[in-house]
Amino acid sequence: xxxSGIDHVNVLTDDLEATALFYERVLALRRGANPxxxxxxxxxxxxxxxxxxxxxxxxxxxxxxxxxxxHPGAPTNALHHVALRxxxxxxxxxxxxxxxxxYRVNDLQHIGLRQIFVVDxxxxxxxxxxNGD
Numbered sequence: 001x002x003x004s005g006i007d008h009v010n011v012l013t014d015d016l017e018a019t020a021l022f023y024e025r026v027l028a029l030r031r032g033a034n035p036x037x038x039x040x041x042x043x044x045x046x047x048x049x050x051x052x053x054x055x056x057x058x059x060x061x062x063x064x065x066x067x068x069x070x071h072p073g074a075p076t077n078a079l080h081h082v083a084l085r086x087x088x089x090x091x092x093x094x095x096x097x098x099x100x101x102x103y104r105v106n107d108l109q110h111i112g113l114r115q116i117f118v119v120d121x122x123x124x125x126x127x128x129x130x131n132g133d
Contacts, residue, residue, distance in 0.1 A: 072122035081125035
């Protein structure tokens with residue numbers, strides 16, 4: 001087996017609509033249907049510009065007992081952050097500022113990389129990586 005990249009990230013939430021809105025407004029992802037709806041679990045698959053569902057949002061409260069031991073926003077210790085390959089560094093900073101969302105920039109232009117760090121409504125740390133942008 002050979003791993004070629006991240007397929008998707010799954011985020012549990014107790015506030016599905018606020019979380020989906022965050023990913024739409026901050027990362028310009030588009031909501032799509034979640035196949036788990038057939039099993040009674042609410043959620044969205046958030047699609048990128050190429051229509052890939054890269055962030056799966058799951059409403060923990062509709063998942064039955066299988067998510068009882070998970071608490072969005074509580075420290076996970078094992079998962080520190082999710083890194084996403086992005087484009088449009090300046091536009092992203094402007095969007096975050098216009099939305100009043102706190103963020104931090106790590107400028108590594110000497111290696112052709114700039115990063116933006118932001119936290120979603122469920123305390124998931126996002127690292128947005130911009131190469132040569």
